[in-house]
Amino acid sequence: MGYIDKEIPRPSDAVLIDTYSQTIADVVDLVGPTVSRIERIDGRPGHGSGFAISPDGLIITNNHVVEDSKAVRIRTANGSVGDGVVLGRDPDTDIALIRANMDVQAWARLGDSKGLRRGHIAVAIGNPLGFDWSVTTGVVSALGRSMRASNGRLIDDVIQTDAALNPGNSGGPLVSSRGEVVGVNTAVIMGAQGIAFAVASNTANFVVSEILRFGQVRRAFIGIAGDTVALPRRVALLAGVVQSATVRIRRVDPGSPAANGGLKEGDFVIAVDKLPVAGVDDLIRHLDASRIGRMVALTVYDVEGNLVTRYIEPVSRPA
Template identity: 70%
Template sequence: MGFIDQSIVPAEDGGLLDVYSSTVASAVDLVGPAVSRIERIGGRGGHGSGFVISPDGLIVTNNHVVEEGRLVRITTPDGFVTEGRVLGRDPDTDIALIRADSSVGAWARLGDSKRLKRGHIAIAIGNPLGFEWTVTAGIISALGRSMRAANGRVIDDVIQTDAALNPGNSGGPLVSSSGEVVGVNTAVIQGAQSIAFAVASNTAQYVVSELLRFGKVRRAFIGIAADTIELHRRVALQAGVTQTTSVRLRRVEPGSPAEKGGLQEGDLVLAINDKPVAGVDDVVRLMDGDRIGQETAFLIFSVQGTIETKYVTPAARPL
């Protein structure tokens, strides 16, 4: 690729490039100091990225970065090295939580991934291929995706982006143009034009809270894969709901509680037990362990074009 001759770039385009560059740089300045290199201690070696989310040294990374390890080595951007212990991990979302043994300085706050829209800037920060604290940028191309994790389980509420990810980026933050962490980078599909994925921050926040409280994530299982989509105003008015997005069922597993309750592929989930559902993260949060064995009301806009209430009894998550 050759250099751009700035003399032939229209002034207004040059200004836009400057604004874009300043936006990315500002976001990196805010979040970059909180991003650390994470290395497993003992067992099979491996490394990835992580980022601090609280002043007391809580660090979010990927489950596949720590795997079965209990101790990790943490290296901060300024070269400070300390150790940490794994507080808990959730293979179903590829999220793990670490507490550093000593202060690691800067920290970043998990933002609200519901505020994202397709086309927004996405900035990935991490340690790919041993090159420390590398930054890549792209755009968000889809929200509320589902993808299959390494353990075969379906991860819900995934952000799709073209911000380049490489080995070592795993566990690093996906950052918005305003400098908020909106996702946890988790995977890239090779040979597919570098389509990359991150677990949305709202789901990551839920997982972190469950790991802190219970040491694991309690889940009710209904057997669906779903996407977050725009909700047509006519449907919202007909159903008496106020949200502008909802969840479309992309797959209903045969024999699952969802199928037994009458849910079908293509149905839109508008509310669960009268609580509005505006995104896949709402389904994840509302289907916690307390719902196991409890009949649960799903307000849906069916593939037949009718507003209906279906009753589903979630089961315990299969092993």
């Protein structure tokens, strides 16, 4: 069949713009009522944002929003004001969990951040600079970033977005076009334009689960920093895995279990005890408290091009 010289019909610009606007408006109508303003009651004054994730008043925010406060004041989008207690916080991921001592009228759904792609619509809702319940939009600019938390540790699996964020947005939701929370807005680079960051929803979900079960996040520690990267197909075939992404080690702490076990900068960590590692969030989840003090088998494609098994004995994550 020969080539047909005919243009593919495309929607008009007006239709596309109207569809985009309607999508954003629907997202805001769905998630906006779940967003609250969080103010510290005890400790150093400060405020930020948060969002409810359950009808019984569980609210996610940033650790740096609550700091050392045990109690907070919550102002909801419908004008209700009440108090809440900080159930737990995790400085390593800048996530904190609050229990509101008041009725919650709406709650958001945590989506799967692993399904994000660069270019996906990103909607941020929060309380920047006192302009409460503001909405900004943009796209997912990059995935698998790392950034340093206030305690100096690296937060892995961070989402980069160009949705405008300002002080006060911290702890608010980054929402997909499906109305699912895919990130917790956490940081901006002062002086930069269009560069902001959110902790991935999968990481936040893990932290919330740990706090509800144990009151804190328990982690096994091996002493590496890594990035989520594409897994070369030839390596996937060699390892017999179907995943398209994995973790590449960016740093190995001297004297750490990873260093003692032979891990090196540039190695790919493909699996932990035969559990696939398709991203940093998988590695964090697999290295839970149950693996502290016992030998763990890491499937590694090393910098020399060999598929090897490294045996590491994780220790408890240092405070």
